Amino acid sequence: MVTIQQEDFIESVANALQYISYYHPVDYIQGLARAYDLEESPAARDAMAQILINSRMCAEGHRPICQDTGIVTVFLKIGMGVRWNSELTVEEMVNEGVRRAYLHPDNKLRASILADPAFSRKNTKDNTPAVVNIELVRGDEVEVTVAAKGGGSEAKSKFAMLNPSDSIIDWVLKTVPTMGAGWCPPGMLGIGIGGTAEKAMLLAKESLMDPIDIQDVIARGPANKLEEMRVELYRKVNELGIGAQGLGGLTTVLDVKIRDYPTHAANLPVAMIPNCAATRHAHFVLDGSGPVALEPPSLEDWPTLTYDVSTARRVNLDTVTPEEVAAWKPGEVLLLNGKLLTGRDAAHKRMTDMLSRGEKLPVDFTNRFIYYVGPVDPVGEEVVGPAGPTTATRMDKFTRQMLEETGLLGMVGKAERGQAAIDAIRDNHAVYLMAVGGAAYLVSKAIKGSRVLAFEDLGMEAIYEFEVKDMPVTVAVDAAGVSVHQTGPQEWQARIQSKIAGIPILA
Structure with missing residues (x-):
């Protein structure tokens, strides 16, 4: 009979969470590198390059792939022959492992978990509690799978109770376009x-822990009906032309995973959960011999890329004018320099409440740009930790008031904007710039200074002022209200369908 020591379990969970914060699964890197080599859309290819470069930097520097270091989910298969030498419950041990990992002084991770979710939404400060799933199985080992799921991709989870006669494939193809790009494809x-x-939701989440193998399935041919469905969905979802970061392109998904379970005759439950460009998970086994330290991957598995900004337009945020902004073209790459304000959900809610009460804001936004970000705390000599963008649509409901009452000139965030925000941007001759989700460490290297200006009590959601140098962004909604997240996928879906039909595409 195997005995698992409390400290061995806790240390192994903490080690694994640190590991996945800076190492992508190698199968993801190989899949993305293949997609990058095949991609024909310049915008999507640029986004993939940033993700791959960021990933290698994180693997080398042991810093988080994404500023959103996720909510921790742990899947445990506990052998019924296992004994525990522990004063804590299994869930308490998991949470102690999470606590140690997220407060690690050499690689502190962002605490994103809020208690009392319907009301006070107070940060627990250590990213606990985790979501723990326990299964008792035969044997005398403990199999552990840890994952850290970002909020942007988790927010796009979908569920439907279909009729037994309904088509699952039709539902998926109808639903994926409604998810936007906030889940950071590919x-x-x-x-x-x-x-x-x-x-059904648990099956969908568990399936994301499986390795990327769709190219192997295609090469050998599907072995069963579920594999046939996987291949069909893989091809048809990519034919939608959504592309990397929703900019339009050949690859939206690197794989489609499916698990099933018997169900009631009257029901057909179907769940769909996306994993983002910062996919993070690892598997290990405890057998009573001590804690587990995962073997680092070889950097030879990462492509060596450089980010070409030779054709980008440099922008001075300290002197930029509405006339300059009006000249920026949809899809154009900019390099931001100067002082950039930050603020996301909580800050926007507080500011718009103040404006509605006729109160003066603590920061002057006239002709300024705001970056939707909640950075990781810095370590060592860093100015700021990984600082990638958060999903911009969450700020849509605040956008018109901010533009019309503060003099704000533009915004930087992740993924698309909704029509209400696009209309407000057009009406106010403002602009929305997109930074690449999944390139947080790369973005942070462009931040040369950081100070809190207001709402310090909000922690990572406070208003900061960053000093940036050559921070890469793409014009996603121009001053005329043209959105590349609308035009890009439309163009590439048409291109893909034309290619399938054998119709020549005119440039």
């Missing part, structure tokens, strides 16, 4: 079919 889609509502 990534994976996990699909759960059957069971009950909660079982």
Whole structure:
């Protein structure tokens, strides 16, 4: 009979969470590198390059792939022959491992978990508690799978209770375009079919822990109906032309994973959960011999790329004018320099409440730009930790008031804007710039200074002022209201369909 020591379990969980914060799974890197080599869309190719370069930097520097270091989910298969030498419950041990990992002084991770979610939403400060799933199995080992799931991709999770006669493929193809780009494609889609509502969601999440192998399945041919469905969905989702970061292109998903379970005759539950460009998970086994330290991957598995900004337009944020902004073209790459304000959900809510009460804001936004970001705390000599963008659509409901009442000139965030925000941007001759989700460490290297200006009590959601040098962004909505997240996928879906039909494409 195997005995698992409390400290061995805690240390192993903490080690694994640190490991996945800066090492992508190698199968993801190989899949993305293949997609990068095949990509024909310049905008999508640029985004993939940033993700791959960022990933290598994180692997070398042991800093987080994404500023959103995720909510921790742990899947445990505990052998019924296992004994525990522990004063803590299994969940308490998991949470102690999370606590140690996220407060590690050499690589502190962002605490994103809020208690009392419906009301006070107070940060727990150490990213606990985790979501723990326990299964008792035969044997005398403990199998552990840890994952850190970003909020942007988790927010795009979908569930439907279909009729038994409905088409799962039709539902997926109808639903994926409604998810926008906030889940940071290219990534994976996990699909759960059957069971009950909660079982389908669990199956979808578990499927995302499986290795990327769709090219192997295609090469040898599907072995069963589920593999046939995987291949069909992989091809048809990519034919939608959504592309990397929603900019339009050939690759939206690197794989589609499916798990199923028997269900009631009257039901067809289907869940779909995307994994983003910062996919993070690892698997290990405890057998009583001590803690587990995962073997670092070889950097030879990462492509060596350089980011070419030779054709980008440099912008001085300290002197930029509305006339300059009006000249920027959709899809154009800019390099931002100067002082950049930050603020996201909590700061925007507080500011718009103040404006509605007729109060003066603590920061002057006239002709300024605001970056939707919640950075990781710095370590060592860093000015700021990884600082990639958060999903911009969450700020849509604040956009018109901010533009019309503060003199704000532009915004920087992740993924698309909704129509209400696009209309407000057009009406106020402002602009929305997109930074690449999944390139947080790369972005942070462009930040040369950082100070809190207001709302310090909000922690990572406070208003900072960054001093940036050559921070890469793409014009996603121009001053005329043209959105590349609308035009890009439309163009590339048409290109793909033309190629399938054998119709020549005129440049």
